Amino acid sequence: MKNSIIIFVVSILSCFMVSCEKDYNNWEVESGNDRLFRSLIFEVSKLQSTSVELKFTKSISATKYVFEFSKDNLEFKEIVKTVELSASSLVPFAPSSNLTKVEYREMFTDLDGTTGYSVRMKSVDETTGMESGYSQIYFETPPEQIFTNYLPTTNTIKLQWTVNPRVTNIVLYNADMQLIKDVTLTDAQKTLGEITFDNLSIGTKYIAKIFNGTNNRGTLNITTTGFAGSTVYKVLPTDTATSINTALTNLVSGGATDITVEFEVGKTYAIGGEIVVPTGVNNIAFTGSTGANGELPVLSNARFNVKTQVKDIIIQYLSTTSSGNFFIDLAAKIVNNITVEGCNVSNINSIVRVSGAAVIKDINVNNTWISNTGGYGVFNVGAGGVVNSINATNCTFTEISTRFADVRIATKVNFKNITCVNITTAMGHLWLFDNAKPSQVSIQNLIIGGPNGGAKINDTNGTYSNIPISYAGSYKTNDLIVDVRPFASIAVVPLNIYGLFVDPANKNFHIKEGVGFAGTGVAGDKRWF
DSSP states (O other): OHHHHHHHHHHHHHHHHHHHOOOTTSOOOOGGGOSBOOOSOEEEEEEOSSOEEEEEEOOTTOSEEEEEEESSSSOOSSEEEEEEEEGGGOOOSBOOSSGGGOEEEEEEOOOOSSOEEEEEEEEEOTTTOOBBOOEEEEEEOOOOOOEEEEEEOSSOEEEEEOOOSOOOEEEEEETTOOEEEEEEOOHHHHHHTEEEEOSOOTTOEEEEEEEETTEEEEEEEEEOSSOTTOEEEEOOTTOOHHHHHHHHHHHHHTTOOEEEEEOOTTOEEEEEEEEEEOTTOSEEEEEOOOOTTSOOOEEEEEEEEESSEEEEEEEESOEEEOTTSOSEEEESOEEEEEEEESOEEESOSOSEEEETTOEEEEEEEESOEEESOOTTOSEEEOTTOEEEEEEEEEEEEESOOSOSEEEOSOOEEEEEEEEEEOSSSOOOEEEEEOTTSOOEEEEESOEEESOGGGOOBEEESSOOTTOOOOOTTOEEETTSOBOSSOOTTOEEESSOHHHHEEEGGGTEEEEOTTSOOTTTTTSSOGGGO
8 A cells, every 4th residue: 555655656747747747848949049160260371462262161061162352451341352162062171080170171262462451251051041150360462563574774674574454554663763654554464464664764773563553563673784874885786895895995095984785686796705804894784685575685705804003893694604704703803793684594604614713792683594505614713712692582593514613712502483493414513612711502402314315423522611501492303313411401303303393304394284293383493484
């Protein structure tokens, strides 16, 4: 009887508890909270002047992702760009068994350079209409540069840029940023991607800016050829080294101190010897220009020297040969700066040789193609002289014999953005120094390669304990075989020159598309970018 009473009481309590129980799993949700979860990650993974790569993770149940851009700081007052991405079309950058950690990376283009952007993203389930809240970030694009080149003469400059419909005008300023010209671009100029400014001053610095409305899409520092305020001698088609030397002497006798010697594009000059800068000249420029098809004035068997001393020598926009001799030969001479710019120099021993008690400040070779050199090295500096620095920038070297440089004094050597390819010529090493007179050597963004005439190559001709050389950030193709002294920290490309370059046999050293070269757009001569 007692047990029956207990069972009855328990049954009554159970019924009471069931009748009072709430269904905690079926409550109604406020409409403001009935949404998808945001992505766990939303951030910038790569930023360029006109594009941004965004990294974000998967939102469960989302069928599309909506991105909205505005040009303000997370205010989103005016949406200037909207992009919708279908979830089914996204390819995971980093897959994961945890769906909320599946990572995507997508590139968004057609942005403006030097501009602050806010971007927000939401996830949408198009079946239910449910959306996530916004994730948002702010970033600033770096300055854009669509200018690709400029071609100067003594009084004109042709500007070239990547063809793009989103350009409106080009503004030319002087070096003090005072307005010179503001030109609205025609459709023809936009299609061609170039414009020429004329009636400019010789040897003068300018600044060019290209715009799309108010957005600056590129800035370029440019200079006309020659020396400002100089006397110009226009070389005659029949001139030789002898007649040019006579003309220079006569100009100095007439009171000229700064001289520009101008060669005409499309002409070939049989120089046939050494042009000597006479005493009394302060500064001198030997200058040409670049034609519509990239041609330069051609000087055969041309060499340059100084009688005693001169401040600056400039040689620019000329195609020259030197019959295996030294291109510039300075024995016990005094020169401030030597500049070789925009030239093609071939069949030389060295581009600059300094010997005896010569005193030189800086040797600068820029945007120049040097080929078929001799046994003294591209640069040769003997003991007993003074040179502050040797600088080679944005140059292409082909068929270089023996070495880059033979330097027997303490100086600074800077090589930056050089493409060097030897196919048939053998180069035994890059550098010959004097360990007792250590130079400071900086190598940046070098690409070197080729079968090298079947010969192995060394970094230096000997072991230099006092001259550390690093090739970090530089690249070597796998057909260039290193001997016993390797290039420290150089990256080996798993391709030969025929796999890396478009057509090296015909001197086209653009990087092939799709080869996955890490140095694309960074290493080597910029003319091949």
